[in-house]
Amino acid sequence: MADGVIRGGRRLGVIDPARLDRNFLLEQAVDATGLDDFGDRWFERPFDVLLDSVRHEAQLNAAGDFSAMKMFHHVLRDRLYTQMWFARHPEILARPLKNPVVIVGPMRSGTTRLHRLLASDKRFAHLRSFETISPVPRPEFEAVLAGEAEDFRPKLASRILKVARLANPRTLSIHPTGPFEPEEELGLVAASMYGMKWEAQWHVPGYSEWCASESAVPAYRHMANLLRLIGWSQQESSLRPWILKTPQHMLDLPALLEVFPDARLIFTHRDPRQVVGSAASLAWNQTTIYTDRVSPEETGRQWLDKTEQMIAKMRSARDAIPRDRMIDVQYEDMERDWRETMERVYRFLGLDMEPAVPAMQRYLDRSANLKRNPHRYSLEEFGLSEGEVNERFADYTEIYGIPVEGRAAPMSRRVAK
Known part of the structure; x- marks a missing residue:
């Protein structure tokens, strides 16, 4: 429906054609805000590649290129407001980000559940969904801090989530959330026009290839500064990891690890057949909103390859990480006994879990209400077979002792490399 309305509006001349040009988009953001400092201009490199990929590979429909314009404007405007806040309050950049706890795992490997359980503990700081949608406060936010106004961002996030659910009713079962639910920082990485956020919604293989060959340090530095800004806007203690x-x-x-050298890492693992099938389903449900020319088989192949790339890069990087800085968590262990598994995580973190248990149980009760329908998917609908996925990831499942249906679980899990 949205696609038809936009096409009709363009025919009537009431909606402008999409103009996916970097300089034009930068100028629009400057005109909208009256600001001109975008911070580190490194983001223009991935932005140029992404725009080229969108124009030549993504085959967006009218709703897709209209949405792309809006998304890019949102990111660019936020970069300008970010620098404005740093100029107004230089103390923001001095906020420490000590000992973060970072959950690292493939898409759909139980990272959300683990993240939200830990976020229930008031000894930690976390992002909320509305802060990933709109991480940067508007110029009038100081009135919010003074108690003279209300932050509009939760209401905006609620509207955006409602629109997303209208566009794709399966969204709620794939990734249940709400404006104040703990949420991941992928959008903060995407603020540098870098990363998987763009790949999960558009078919942009050229851009994906470029990202794979680049150092992401500038994007992570900007992400860290956005965390400082968000912590300041929350009036959160900078002592909380x-x-x-x-x-x-x-x-x-x-x-x-270059940007967060004292990070503590929790690696999650799940049967690759579930990871690949679920990731393909998530990406397919995103991509079909923006294009009419993508096949399930193409999406399945893309996320099979992407999952393999993610695991290979993770395994390679782990060689340089001290063993006492990381722990491995199996999805099946969380399914079997979440409390026992979380106790092991808390021992790794050097904390007593008991004070957080009531809040964790409240989260689990709430999440049962959020997720009204199970996320259903299969490898076959994406042109993949269980045998192919098993063969592709046989070494990974063996080394990390990942329980795989149809194969006996190892008597003792090997120390992961």
């Missing part, structure tokens, strides 16, 4: 998680970290562990 952040709980972070996004599958992006599997691809960029060296960059993550």
